[in-house]
Amino acid sequence: MRLEALLQSKFGFSAFRPGQKEIIESVLSGRNTVAMLPTGTGKSLCYQLPGYMIEGQVIIISPLLSLMQDQAEHLMMNGEKKVIAFNSFLTRGEKKQALIHLNQYKFIFISPEMLYYESVLSQLKKLRIALFVVDEAHCISQWGYDFRPDYLKLGEVRKIIGNPVTLALTATATAEVKADIKKSLGILDCSEFIYSVDRPNIALSVERLENFREKTERLVELAGILQGPGIIYFSSKKMAEQSAELLRDKGAKRVMAYHGGMDQESRILVQQQFIHGQLDLICATSAFGMGINKDNIRYVIHFHMPLQIESYLQEIGRAGRDGNQSIAIMLYAPGDEQLPIQLAESELPDKAQIDWIKEWIEENPNAIQNIGPFEEQIKQRSGLTDVQWRIFNDFFEKKSKSGLDYRRILQEMKEYYEGRIKLKRDSIEEVYKWIYKKTCRRESILSCFDEEKNASVPSCCDICGLQLENFLRNTNSDNQESPLYDWKNHLEYLLIPSE
């Protein structure tokens, strides 16, 4: 009862949503906890409420600045003053001040990168930490190995600051990812609260087409007839932009692109316009999604295949949060799997680059002690991208500390990368096989999460039978709000060869 009373007085809710209470009780009893809750709201309550019941600070590790800002703001709107998003939006002076007065805050949002700074760690060590929260914890597994290595250091950080009670929150994690989370955080012995990842109101469909052109034509067609709002996912920024333009050319007025190459301001603008119903359609890369709280998205189309089933689930999971019928359509043409393979492989330094670095070290033996200052030189001459360099440097530094010979390190590195690439190829193949599956698509996705389809789903998937008509825009309504484009003229457009 005490929990319910606090829920009412602090947050104004009269009842918990499924899962929340169990998770909160687990955390309050001092157990490390992994919680996998369906997408949508409700996860943040799992750390906010305990925060008010335990003495000390709540540290929340967040993957995105925008998420941090959002959540901090949200808490402040709710009357909480002792909140800080400790990130690069603060000036140097503000950071310094905040560090000195860290113990005056209740909720501290921070990125894995910032967390690892010595100045931050030494201050954190002095605190009495009530709860260590890892939000979107699948990032550990999904980003830690070859994109944001600081994600893999969370366990080390946790140890340094005295093994505080830890709560890992995510919406999608396979058994492997879950194991990864527990292992890297060092919480092998923990409580688990796992809820189904199934979203019965999202119909699943794969359309196999002959080639790129056919896919594009089908995309234009679908965007013209489907009930919006919708998201179309691409694995190329250029394609996302070109397609948004193409759809506008075909008459769709309220379409915008969204990708990581855009400046922060336009990204926020597009996102806000979409959330507030001023746009019907977003042509996006995987940059679009986390933190998007819009409950009436009716369809998600994939023009390119994602690199993992989980990413797919995350991306389509943005549809139908209101519980109404929605659809996810994957467009596939033979050869499409090459793009994700290429993306996965280009992420890590290749053998030739590692060999190049080996030669460079032979010519510059003094650099081994501290290779960091040579970053620009090495990057420029070996052709390593920023991400590749960081992954390389992280591995090199870690192994150097343990006193390994550089030749041995580079050899181990090659082997390690080879293993990573194999894993990535395997997960791409899983998506590929799923596309060619002849059995229920929901069933096979769920099986990746060790789940079974236990109820019959009315509009399940293209294999079980699906009426696309159920997802079309109501053409009778002369709704001036969203005249996406003139569907009747559409076929004629398609007959005109593109310029």
Added chain:
DNA sequence: CGCGTTGGTCGTATGACCAACGCGGTGCTATACT
């Protein structure tokens, strides 16, 4: 890897053909400079 784009060839008007080339995602931070 395989797609689309680009630009050259042919040989005299337009477009068919082909080889060469480029492209391909996700975010944090600091520092020095304007």
